[in-house]
């Protein structure tokens with residue numbers, strides 16, 4: 001039997017419409033238009049597309065956006081100067097520094113320099129710490145999108161064996177933390193796998209919900225998936241055959257019960273949750289004035 005598709009497109013449209021309605025309400029109440037400043041350093045083609053998509057999504061949701069492009073030779077200090085200016089600008093509510101940054105830039109220092117109140121990616125150590133302690137200010141966009149996808153498709157996580165493949169700061173680690181928290185869309189038994197995991201197929205086959213974010217095209221094969229599992233593919237690999245996920249979709253969809261496609265899956269949710277966080281940042285700054 002072929003798996004049912006978990007449709008990121010219709011869900012992202014729904015999430016974006018909800019954000020747009022909340023933004024309109026906020027503007028009416030406060031007269032303040034939420035504003036996102038996106039910073040793009042260098043000319044990575046993938047990053048250019050992502051940032052452009054974020055800008056377009058803001059516009060549709062009634063959120064103002066600023067685009068700051070810096071050349072690929074930019075130094076850490078130059079980038080810190082811009083971040084400092086955006087931190088102090090009361091018209092800017094959210095700041096997003098698109099990753100990856102060029103090699104010469106100290107990424108940690110830059111992410112730590114973003115004001116925690118404007119940190120719509122939830123990359124600042126203070127915000128990561130708050131997530132770990134279960135009192136988040138912002139939720140990281142991709143893991144939050146996945147939580148919404150599970151919740152709104154009535155896929156229970158309480159007591160489920162969830163296996164996360166990949167331990168990145170952007171997806172794997174925060175995903176595992178959210179799913180292990182107490183409460184709705186949490187309470188899962190979470191295992192995190194990575195390149196040093198022994199007998200990875202045996203571990204992935206134990207998953208009721210398998211979440212894959214390792215950045216290797218078609219890495220998860222059909223024999224690594226338990227029949228009837230839910231498979232969430234976070235991969236976005238640009239190959240000669242086009243955009244390909246981390247899951248061998250045609251083979252795995254014959255084993256899984258539900259599966260996200262690439263494109264049309266998780267990627268679209270990330271942008272929708274960014275809109276949600278930009279509004280949350282504007283609200284925070286409004287109430288702390």
Ligand code: GUN
Pocket residue numbers: 096097098099100121141142170270
């Ligand atoms: N690069 C890949 N994913 C992301 C993300 O969610 N936020 C930022 N800023 N950069 C990324």
